[in-house]
Amino acid sequence: MRKWNKLLALLLAMVMALGMTCVALADEEGGDAEETVPAFELTEDVDGAIVILHTNDVHGAVDGYAKAAALKAMYEEAGATVYLMDAGDFSQGETSVSVSQGATAIELMNMAGYVAAAPGNHEFDYGYENLTTLAGAAEFPILAANVTYEDGLAFEANLTLETEDGVKLGVFGLDTPETASKAHPGKIKGVSFAGGKDLYAVAQAQVDELTEAGCDYVICLGHLGIDDETAATANRSIDLLGEVTGIDVFIDGHSHSTLEQVLEATEGTGKVGETYLTSTGTKLANVGVVTIKDGGITVSSVAAESITVAEDNEIAARAAEIIAEIEEEYGATFATSEVNLNGEKAPGNRTEETNLGDLITDAMLWYATKDGEDLGVPAENVIAVTNGGGIRAPIAAGDICKNDINTVLPFGNTVAYVTVSGEALLEVLEASTFCTPTAVGGFPQVAGIKFTIDTMKAYDQGGLYGETTYYAPKSINRVTIDEINGKAFDSEASYVVVTNDFLATGGDTYYALTESPSIVDTGMALDEALMSYITEVLGGKVSSDYAEPAGRITITGYSDVTSDRWFFGAVSYVLENKLMDGLTAGTFGPSEDMTRAVLVEALYRLAGSPDVTGENPFSDVADDASYKNAVIWASENDIVGGYADGTFKPEDSVQRQQIAAILYRYAGSPDADAVDMSVYADADSVQAYAAGAMNWAIANSLIKGDNNGNLTPRATATRAQVATILQAFAPIAPEAPANTEAPVADKAA
Secondary structure (H helix, E strand, O other), X not given: OOOOOHHHHHHHHHHHHHHOOOOOOEOOOOOEOOOOOOOOOOOOOOOOOEEEEEEOOOOOOHHHHHHHHHHHHHHHXXXXXXXXXXXXXXXXXXXXXXXXXXXXXXXXXXXXXXXXXXOOHHHHOOOHHHHHHHHHXXXXXXXXXXXXXXXXXXXXXXXXXXXXXXXXXXXXXXXOOOHHHHOOHHHOOOEEEOOHHHHHHHHHHHHHHHHHOOOOEEEEEEEOOOXXXXXXHOOOHHHHHOOOOOOOEEEEOOOOOOHXXXXXXXXXXXXXXXXXEEXXXXXXXXXXEEEEEOOEEXXXXXXXXXXXXXXXXHHHHHHHHHHHHHHHHHOOEEEEEOOOEOOOHHHHHOOOOOHHHHHHHHHHHHHHHOOOOOOOOOHHHEEEEEEHHHOOOOEOOEEEEHHHHHHHOOOOOEEEEEEEEHHHHHHHHHHHOOOOOOOOOOOEEEEOEEEEEEOOOOOOEEEEOOOOOOEEEOOOOOEEEEEEOOEOOOOOOEEEEEEEHHHHOOOOOOHHHHHOOEEEEXXXXXXXXXXXXXXXXXXXXXXXXXXXXXXXXXXEOOOOOOOOOOOHHHHHHHHHOOOOOOOOOOOOOOOOEOEHHHHHHHHHHHOOOOOOOOOOOOOOOOOOOOOHHHHHHHHHOOOOOOOOOOOOOOOOEOEHHHHHHHXXXXXXXXXXXXXXXXXXXXXXXOOHHHHHHHHHHHHOOOOOOOOOOOOOOOOEOEHHHHHHHHHHHHHHOOOOOOOOOOOOOOOOO
């Protein structure tokens, strides 16, 4: 049996998904009524179909397993052959699973009837040996074709499932290569994770093996994700699917992406090449549904809250029992908070300083120094650093119990301290903020130190850190340490970094710490240290002193200009050379249209901002406008004309051909080698006034055709596009513009 009419199937799936979506209803007062989600009803004919139900990144939401099992039973009753699978990160998160180091998750997955699971990076949080124990307890295989231990596969690579009708499904698993950096190095000794081209080769080999074995469909359970944090290493699912053929459905995890986000990342198709890509978010908010029937595949998602579970359901009862046991041990209030403590990822602990990060690092610094022990350096040279990716949940204002703290810090890490040079400390901070403002788990939350990150400077990437997926900096380019405990920073001095045992052994981006001559693990659990700090130092109350971050980390630059974007270099150039400014204090607006005023001002600055003595000839250019002198200068030098009604229209967008004409006039209308414009399909749409300018701009590689062979001369240009043009133009621009003939009322330019 082979596949057909997949596009139609996908469209049907999208319709189904929309049909499952619930919106709030407005009440009579005009506000939003409480959302009600109708019970899910199976209306499609699935008799004889193969249905794959899937979950990912459950992270301890154990009360959802009964929902998945109930949906499985519903499809089976309707005549489908149903397989329940998971794409990783099931054994860590809420205390309901982290306390047992994943054993309770496996117990419930067995009860629900899972047939396969891929490991996520968090399956290794408690060590490789613990995961092998979990795999032994599981009544389903753990599949990881790219994970090896010493000389062989760490787990099974694939699984073949065959229906009563003889249809074969081949299922193989993949885990993110980031596990090498995100798991405690000491707990995964001997374990390797193939990444990049090696990962692609492993996946293709699995496809070929399963296809040759007669499988009609090939399914990948891949804990790879689609987020920007993984983009730099090309280990995302969408990267792999651009290189590997023959996978029918890729069930993804790691980035907590919903099906809607997958559709957005794939331009609404839900596919990369011929492969369907799907994911369900996190915390079992949804159960994914892949339906294979009559040779077609559909992909959809069912909200877990819409799935009805019988009151006497054994899985629900066992999950409730597990939660009650945790509540009994961890649920007692030991403190209160007057403020909400930020546990978000981004914007949050992986992108910026947070009040929760401040609280945790304050506790770490206090614990390491509270007994007055000599740590080998002056007291003012002791700081604390923890990774934002290790902060897993917020704490709401109100009562705080042990369960709250354990949910925030679920990994069982201990407080450690490492002695490093000032140079090594700088390297650690540079490496752990290499992609800021793009989120990264290694982003440092700190105490006892103030530093600045300049995001408009590119990360000077060196070689890989050991077996990790992170790169060392060749030079310190983005980070400046402003002070250490109120004192000047000395790159040649020794400092003690109080941290967690994961970072002390080189986890995340902190590989430089492993070269320390002194690494001490205190053995004190990080969550216990935090609770002691709250009770002993803060008197059991997190006060308004922690309402906002303390100002330890300053980030300069623009949140919408990240180092992984195509325009990063050009925007950095125009900002560093002060040719353009941002739109606001935190944004550059790369996708916003370039305006006449901003373009003229950029050229004015390029010319050295010469003195202007003439009168303002335009009625719509105010005397206090920041660009007034630039407009007068451009008008006097016949670079840009006004309009017949005496206006300049400073806020009008600029077309590509207009930009060419303006730059051409600035350059003195120089001669250029003739360009064969006929190679561009829309060359005849270039207006006469801009023909020579476009020829010159193309000859000097200032303007290029698009991937479809079009010049799009009348398309408006974005600020990022103009930044790229200015970067290319500046080296060939004259020191000052030459006067040229230009129509005063040129509506085109």
